[in-house]
Amino acid sequence: MKTSTLALAALFLLPTTTIAAEPTPADFGAAFCKGGIDNDMSAIEAALTPDLAKVIAEAEAKNAEIQAATPDEKPPLGDGLPWRSWPDYADGCEVGTIAEDAGKTLVEIRYSFTSSPDANYADHLVLIPAATGSDSWQLDDIKLIDGMTLRSVLAGAFEQ
Known part of the structure; x- marks a missing residue:
């Protein structure tokens, strides 16, 4: 499983001269959906902008501090990073x-829910071209x- 995750991450990070086709925003969206359905966002985490990676690292560090100080309580990121509007598991995801x-x-x-179609909703990934100059x-x-945005939710999670 790690090999396929690394290969997927490489799809977004390697220059297009080393892969057969240029990855598209739709490809990125499909990888995001796969990560959400499989509960493995490592390929997406490997394709964050440096600034978003820093925001997430800072939030995870604050979360760890709170968890260490109050181990019997659920920390702000106790359900993991808020990759989508609702933490409920969506059994369907499409671009x-x-x-x-x-x-x-x-x-x-x-996002879609087979048993509750009225709960379906959509978020939007905000993508920028990789800084490497590749495609x-x-x-x-998000x-x-x-x-709300991923950034605003992370900032708000630690306000008191």
């Missing part, structure tokens, strides 16, 4: 529309429902 917005690419991720993509944020 929707792809649009450009202020130099960033928005990839719609549609790969990096995740810079637009969640209700005007």
Whole structure:
């Protein structure tokens, strides 16, 4: 399983001259869906912008401090990183529309629930071209429902 995760991460990070086809935002969205369904976001974590990686690392460090200080209580990130609007497991995930917005690419991720179709919703990945100058993509944020973002949820998790 680690080998396939590393290969998927390489799809987004290696220059296009080393892979058969250029990865697209839709490919990134599909990898994001696969990671969410499989509960393994390591390939996506390998394709974060440096700034988002720093925000996540800082949030995880704060979370660990809180967990160590109060081991009998659930810390703010006790359900893991908020990769989607709701922590409930969605049994369906597909890539929707792809649009450009202020130099960033928005990839719609549609979550579905077989047993509760009324609970279906969509988030949007915010992608930017990789800093390496290749045609790969990096995740810079996630637009969640209700005007929230991954970054704002992480910041708000530690406000008191």
